[in-house]
Amino acid sequence: MNWISDWALPKISGLFKRDVPENLWHKCPACEQMIFRRDLEAALHVCPHCGHHMRIAAVRRLEITLDPGFSRIELPRAPADPLRFRDQRRYADRLKEAQVKSAMDDAVAVAHGAIDGQRAVVAAMEFAFMGGSMGAGVGEAIVTAAKLAVLQDAPLIVFTASGGARMQEGAVSLMQMPRTVIASRMVKEAGLPFIVVLCDPTTGGVTASFAMLGDIQIAEPGAMIGFAGARVIEQTVREKLPEGFQRAEYLLEHGILDMVVKRGEMRATLARVIGLLRVPLLPSAEVPPAIEEEPPPSPPPAEETTAPAQG
Numbered sequence: 001m002n003w004i005s006d007w008a009l010p011k012i013s014g015l016f017k018r019d020v021p022e023n024l025w026h027k028c029p030a031c032e033q034m035i036f037r038r039d040l041e042a043a044l045h046v047c048p049h050c051g052h053h054m055r056i057a058a059v060r061r062l063e064i065t066l067d068p069g070f071s072r073i074e075l076p077r078a079p080a081d082p083l084r085f086r087d088q089r090r091y092a093d094r095l096k097e098a099q100v101k102s103a104m105d106d107a108v109a110v111a112h113g114a115i116d117g118q119r120a121v122v123a124a125m126e127f128a129f130m131g132g133s134m135g136a137g138v139g140e141a142i143v144t145a146a147k148l149a150v151l152q153d154a155p156l157i158v159f160t161a162s163g164g165a166r167m168q169e170g171a172v173s174l175m176q177m178p179r180t181v182i183a184s185r186m187v188k189e190a191g192l193p194f195i196v197v198l199c200d201p202t203t204g205g206v207t208a209s210f211a212m213l214g215d216i217q218i219a220e221p222g223a224m225i226g227f228a229g230a231r232v233i234e235q236t237v238r239e240k241l242p243e244g245f246q247r248a249e250y251l252l253e254h255g256i257l258d259m260v261v262k263r264g265e266m267r268a269t270l271a272r273v274i275g276l277l278r279v280p281l282l283p284s285a286e287v288p289p290a291i292e293e294e295p296p297p298s299p300p301p302a303e304e305t306t307a308p309a310q311g
Contacts (some may be wrong), residue, residue, distance in 0.1 A: 023037060028047040028049065028052055029052065031050040033047065035048065040054075046263050046264065051262075053221055053223070057102075057128065058109040058125060064266075066115060071113060072110065073144070075110060075144055077105065078135065078136035080095060081168075085168040105137065106135070106141065107126045107127075107132045107137070108138050110141055110144065115270050116271035121148050122157045123141065124159040125158075125206075127163075127199075132163060133162060133173070134165050134205055135166035135169045136169060139175070142179075143183045145183075146187050156193070156194050158195070158210070158211075160207075161201065162203065162211075164203050178209070181209050184210045184213045188215070195216045195218065195270065196212075196214030197220070197266065198223055199219075199220050203228075207225065212256075218261055218266075221262060222249075223247070225251055
């Protein structure tokens with residue numbers, strides 16, 4: 001090292017030092033291009049170079065889906081640590097840390113409002129909260145969202161992003177699978193649409209329960225959707241899986257999904273689907289009166305014929 005690097009460069013750097021935010025730029029995980037964060041937020045966290053759909057927070061998902069003025073609901077609190085589980089750290093500590101980082105009580109947020117003027121109840125899962133794992137809190141949230149949809153006579157839309165059941169809750173987390181299935185059935189029996197939007201990733205117990213029971217199955221481009229990982233499946237069946245296996249486009253091609261929709265078009269698509277499934281009823285004053293059928297015309301009376309007099 002010489003005097004230039006030891007003395008001159010620090011002095012010069014000190015003259016032109018600026019406070020630059022650390023998160024000013026974001027690197028796309030797919031194409032590795034650098035994106036100005038403000039541009040990324042304007043593009044709804046979709047890479048402008050390759051179209052890669054990055055993961056997005058649950059609260060932000062609600063903001064870009066529902067009309068302004070929507071209301072988040074307070075979800076019932078589930079037991080925090082029913083098994084007193086501990087691995088390298090206590091589960092209660094992991095839970096508190098996730099709550100502080102995400103400013104959420106659990107891995108799902110629920111709100112009610114409207115999408116282009118049409119009522120809807122929306123639940124969005126947060127993958128950053130312990131991998132979006134489904135424990136008792138998430139199961140209770142889905143059930144609560146279903147009850148609210150029935151109460152408000154509104155469709156239920158669920159954005160899924162999860163690694164599966166939450167292992168720290170053991171059998172309690174597995175019991176959320178039938179609970180969420182019953183919740184989806186509750187919405188359907190009320191004659192309301194149940195729409196599922198599968199986001200990256202949707203795997204494990206969430207896929208094996210309510211995530212595949214929607215009346216309409218939508219996914220974001222490139223979303224990984226499946227139950228077990230590709231490597232586990234290959235080791236089980238001992239075969240090489242096809243290219244793009246468990247991706248949204250592959251599932252669409254094989255009839256598991258109804259459509260793959262870009263994030264920028266999702267709001268308009270949901271509004272259109274709701275409009276198709278929820279045909280508005282005419283007010284009683286506008287119901288056209290029943291058309292009374294006219295009775296068929298009666299046949300003309302038969303002419304009386306008088307027999308000629310015989311002499």
